[in-house]
Amino acid sequence: MMTPDADNKANIQSTHSSSVAGVGSRITELFFNKIHEKWRSIVVAIPFIWLLVFFLAPFFIVFKISIAESLIASPPFSSLFDWTEEGVITVRVIFDSFLYLVEDELYLDTYLTSIRISSISTLICLLLGYPIAYAIIKSPDTTRHILLLMVILPFWTSFLLRVYAWMGLLADQGTINDLLIWLGIIDKPIRLLYSHFAVYVGIVYTYIPFMILPLYANMEKLDMTLHEAAADLGAKPMSTFFTVTLPLTLPGIIAGSLLVFIPATGEYVIPDLLGGGNVSMIGKVLYNEFNANHDWPVASAVAIALLLALVVPMMIYQHVQSKEGVS
């Protein structure tokens, strides 16, 4: 077997020996470089093709439906292109669905409720998750891994099952009410389930790992001597936090907040199961338009509008990120 050293020597010899061998080795080198370059584009192309097929294509289908007309047929919407008998293509674009979203206050209200609920949930996740992530970073190596595992542990059970478990906990005859009555704090059950409170509990519970993990990843890179440097220069702990820790963990805060905010806004299961009829979020409206009303164009318009509402904060984040990369 050749040691790396011997290999090197062989290489050097080949370049020094006759020109024929030299040219030969150069050609193979070029060949491998080409393969190498190709590989890179192939590796990059795969996820792009994936996204194109499975994200962009459905998006255009949904968009197409949103500018169609609702019909009682199968499929329940008019087609975009029509061949007239003279062989001319007619394109029918109908913005009724979008106008309907603006005209009916229900939709705007639901959007605002959704955004409010997900914003407040994101904030709660941040306020709870930040100290948790920081505590995990500060704990000794062995406990750190266990704590991190505990953050991810809930993912090992089905999401739906966990939400049902919360229903059991929050119900009128549920564990929490039973406990409070047994302790003598309350006489009769208080309403926990089917309220905004229950939705907040569900969303915060479900999405807090998505806040903790990016924060953890960000804080792991944090140089703790910077805290000592700040203290050394006269900064009290509070001041150190606001001038050093917070600005340096901002990327983690933004990433975590987006990871919570975006899926929480479109959340369907939690408001449906824990909020019942009392909390209407956009995911539920969308579901109803599709399944109860069979109004596919309006449902698609709701989805498109939701997407736009969520893409904007994403773009802002991207913009901030790229600016940071430059500076």
Place this chain on the structure above:
Amino acid sequence: MTIFGFGWEIMTNETNYQDRQWLDPDAEPFIQLRGVTKQFGSFTAVKGVDLDIYKGELFSLLGGSGCGKTTLLRMLAGFETPTSGTIYIDGMAMNDVPPYERPVNMMFQSYALFPHMTVESNVAYGLKRDGVKKSEIAERVDAMLSMVELSDFAKRKPHQLSGGQRQRVALARALVKRPKVLLLDEPLVALDKRLREQTQFELMNIQDKLGVTFIVVTHDQEEAMTLSTRIAVMDQGQFMQIGTPTEIYEYPETKLIANFIGSVNMFEGRVVSNDDDHMLVDSVETACRFELGAVAKAEKGAKLWVAVRPEKISMSTTAPQSVGTNQIKGTVHDIGYLGNMSIYRIQLDQNGSSEGGSLVEVTVPNQVRPKDGKHAIDWDDEVYLSWHPESSVALFR
């Protein structure tokens, strides 16, 4: 503690202690450590040390990794609390004073510059925390940046600077608060050799100009020698010796110190006679008699080591005219040519043969060029080594 001739001379002849306050019995130490111990679990990093550092000193804590020097510095900064003992700075006990209220600033080994702030904001950070007026902050930051020659880089972020520039930002940031004490943790370790030498002298100039007390932690003996007014050599959480660079180098107290700072030749022997002005020592190993200047009391027959630095030994190919003390004969075993000087390893003759004798190191300045690849004294030449009685040191442990 044994004070050798050199030290005594100063004590008796000098009345002006300005640069050597530690010799002035009336001088008030600026920093005092009293029985300071630090334990991490079962490991004792610093073992009950006492130390006095005076105002305006450039004091070095020198030692290998894990010797406790960094722990000591961190206790001075306030990042670690002593397990027992007290640290006084400017007469005030520091044990319960948090880092942000201490009159000290630190320059971190990694510089610990705030990556999200410009050079200017980094330097201004400490002043802002103290609530200094905006106009004054700007003025002092400007002055400090021009002192470290970084005025043109004020708007840059740390990652846009070179290692040497970052080091200067760290220095400016620590000095702008006008601390009474500046702590420097391996200040030059991240710089390349040329820059390190230049920065050493810059540091000394700044220290001289501002009169701040510097405490430097280093593992680099050369750095400690050039920078310091005094050096404390640390090992296993204790001071082995505290003294000026000259004292530490010329009059080491133990074999460990002699070996740690520079290189040294050591010969084991027993005291033959010890008069007021000189001591005679017989060495079995070299079959040679050594003469030393007047030193500590040593009884006849006591075991000791005679230590001689390589540059104190003169080497000749011709035999000395008379047989005397401090003379040994050997053969050139090895030559290390360094350009400005050469290091010779001489194998001593043992019982009349040159086989298996111990090696002695001798450094010789290259005043004459080697001719045709041949040194003035070359491989396998027979040489005679000798040195002045005042050039060697007797070590008892």
